[in-house]
Amino acid sequence: MKRRDTRSRYVIIWLAAMLSTGLAGWLLRGPVSTALAGWGVAHVCARLGLLCFLLASALLVGGAVWWAVAHHLRRGVKYALRHWQLCRSIERALLEAGYGVPIGEQYYRLPCVKIRFDDCTFTAGLVEVQNHIKSDSSLAAVNLSSALGMYVVDAQYISDDNNYYCYEISDSRIDRQLQFDSYAALADYARKHTDKYGPYTLFCDARNEGIKIRSLLLVGITGSGKSYALMGLIAQLRNWPIAPIVYYADPKGSDIAVLGGSLAPERTADDIGGIIDLLRQFYDCMMRRKEEMQVKLSGRLGSDFTDFQLPAYIFLMDEYAAFQASISRDKKRRDEVEELMRSIVLMGRQLGFFVWIAMQKSDSGDIPTAIRDNLPLKICLGNAPATTLLTIFGRSADLPSRHWNKGQGLIFCDGITAAPRPVSFPTLAFDIFAELTQHDNLQSEGVNPEPP
Numbered sequence: 001m002k003r004r005d006t007r008s009r010y011v012i013i014w015l016a017a018m019l020s021t022g023l024a025g026w027l028l029r030g031p032v033s034t035a036l037a038g039w040g041v042a043h044v045c046a047r048l049g050l051l052c053f054l055l056a057s058a059l060l061v062g063g064a065v066w067w068a069v070a071h072h073l074r075r076g077v078k079y080a081l082r083h084w085q086l087c088r089s090i091e092r093a094l095l096e097a098g099y100g101v102p103i104g105e106q107y108y109r110l111p112c113v114k115i116r117f118d119d120c121t122f123t124a125g126l127v128e129v130q131n132h133i134k135s136d137s138s139l140a141a142v143n144l145s146s147a148l149g150m151y152v153v154d155a156q157y158i159s160d161d162n163n164y165y166c167y168e169i170s171d172s173r174i175d176r177q178l179q180f181d182s183y184a185a186l187a188d189y190a191r192k193h194t195d196k197y198g199p200y201t202l203f204c205d206a207r208n209e210g211i212k213i214r215s216l217l218l219v220g221i222t223g224s225g226k227s228y229a230l231m232g233l234i235a236q237l238r239n240w241p242i243a244p245i246v247y248y249a250d251p252k253g254s255d256i257a258v259l260g261g262s263l264a265p266e267r268t269a270d271d272i273g274g275i276i277d278l279l280r281q282f283y284d285c286m287m288r289r290k291e292e293m294q295v296k297l298s299g300r301l302g303s304d305f306t307d308f309q310l311p312a313y314i315f316l317m318d319e320y321a322a323f324q325a326s327i328s329r330d331k332k333r334r335d336e337v338e339e340l341m342r343s344i345v346l347m348g349r350q351l352g353f354f355v356w357i358a359m360q361k362s363d364s365g366d367i368p369t370a371i372r373d374n375l376p377l378k379i380c381l382g383n384a385p386a387t388t389l390l391t392i393f394g395r396s397a398d399l400p401s402r403h404w405n406k407g408q409g410l411i412f413c414d415g416i417t418a419a420p421r422p423v424s425f426p427t428l429a430f431d432i433f434a435e436l437t438q439h440d441n442l443q444s445e446g447v448n449p450e451p452p
C-alpha cells in the first residue's frame with residue numbers, strides 16, 4: 001500500500017471543505033435562487049449562499065496564509081516556491097525510504113523538515129530533519145543528496161540539542177573554485193579578504209574564507225594539488241598587512257624547496273639535517289616570543305599574538321612522510337623532532353607559531369598521532385581512500401563523496417565547519433613561481449623579513 005503523510009489527510013479535508021462550500025454557495029445563489037424566484041425562501045437561499053462563499057473564501061485565505069508562513073513568503077515568491085519544492089521532495093523521499101511514525105496502516109507522521117537558504121541566490125543552505133527515537137541511528141546514515149535535486153549535501157551533523165539532523169547543502173552546478181588570471185588579481189582579492197575578515201585570515205574558495213591562521217594538515221594522493229595549494233597560500237601570505245615569517249622544508253627538494261630557496265634561502269632546507277636545524281631555530285624563536293608575550297600578557301589574559309600585531313611564524317613542510325621515514329631509524333633524532341613538533345603544535349596558537357604539513361597519507365606510521373590529531377585545520381585533497389579519511393577526520397562513512405578534481409577535497413576546521421565539507425583551492429592561471437620570486441626582488445621588504 002502506498003505510504004502517505006498524515007498531513008495529506010488534512011489537506012484533503014481542507015480542499016474538500018473549501019470546494020463543497022464553494023459549490024454550495026454557487027448553487028444556492030445561482031440555480032436554486034432562480035428556481036425559487038418569487039418565493040420568500042429565495043431570499044434566505046441567497047443569504048445562505050453568501051455565507052457558504054464567505055466560508056470557502058475564509059478557508060482559501062487560511063490555507064494561503066498557512067502556506068505563506070510555512071514557506072517564508074515574506075522572503076519573496078521565488079524563495080517560497082523553492083522552499084516548498086524542496087520540502088516536498090525531501091518529505092516524499094523520507095516517506096519512500098520508510099521514515100516516520102506509522103499512524104494506522106497507510107499513514108505516517110513524518111519528521112519536521114526545516115529549510116533555510118543562505119541568501120536569495122539559493123546557492124547554499126541548511127536542511128534540518130527532526131530526530132526521533134525510532135529514526136535516530138538511521139537518519140545518521142541517510143544520504144539526502146538523492147532527494148535534493150540539484151543540491152548536494154556538503155556536511156551533515158547532529159544539532160547541539162540532538163533534536164535535529166542538520167545537512168549543509170549547496171547547488172552542485174555552482175563552481176566555487178576561484179580562478180585568478182594574474183598575480184595582481186590574486187593580490188587584490190587577498191587584500192580585500194584581509195580587510196573584511198582581519199589581518200591574519202586565509203581563504204580557500206568562495207565559501208571557505210575568513211579562516212584565522214592555524215596549524216594545517218594537508219593530505220592528498222600524488223598529483224592532487226598539495227604543493228600547488230601551498231603556493232597559493234604563500235601568495236596570500238605575501239599580501240597580508242603584517243608579513244608572516246615562513247620557513248620552507250621540503251625533503252623531496254621539489255616546488256617548495258625551489259620556491260623557498262629563492263624567497264628565503266636562510267630559512268629553506270631540503271635535507272634531513274637542515275630541516276631539523278630549521279625546526280630547532282623555529283622552536284627557539286617561539287621560546288623567545290613566549291618570553292616576550294609573558295610580559296605583554298600580564299593583565300590581558302586570553303589575548304594572543306594577533307592582539308599585539310606580531311607577525312605569524314609558519315613552518316611549512318611538504319612531503320612530511322619522507323621526512324618521518326628518514327628520521328624514524330634514529331630514535332634520538334625522531335624523539336627530538338617529535339617533541340619539537342608537538343610543542344609547536346600545542347603552544348603555537350597563542351604565540352603565533354604554526355606548522356603546515358603536507359603529505360600523501362596520514363597513517364600513524366607517517367606522522368605521529370599526537371601531532372596529527374592536534375592539528376586543528378585538516379584538508380584532504382583528491383579522491384582519498386577511506387582509511388586516509390578515517391585518519392584525518394576520524395570518520396569516512398558519512399562524508400560527502402564526489403569526483404574531486406585537482407585542488408578539490410574536504411576541509412575540517414575546528415570552530416568554523418561543523419563537519420568536513422567540500423573545499424577547493426584557487427586555480428592560478430599565471431606563472432606563480434615567476435610572479436612570487438619576481439615580486440620578492442622588487443620589494444625589499446617582502447613576506448619574509450629577517451627574523452628578529
Ligand SMILES: Nc1ncnc2c1ncn2[C@@H]1O[C@H](COP(=O)(O)OP(=O)(O)OP(=O)(O)O)[C@@H](O)[C@H]1O
Nearest residue numbers: 221222223224225226227228229406407425426427
Ligand atoms: N587548484 C588547482 N587548479 C588547477 N590545477 C591544479 C590545482 N592544483 C593542482 N593543479 C595541477 O595539478 C598538478 C599537480 O599538483 P601538485 O604538484 O601540487 O600535486 P601534489 O599533490 O603536490 O603531488 P605530489 O604529492 O606528487 O607532490 C599541478 O602541477 C597543477 O597543474
Ligand SMILES: [Mg+2]
Nearest residue numbers: 226227228318
Ligand atoms: Mg607536491
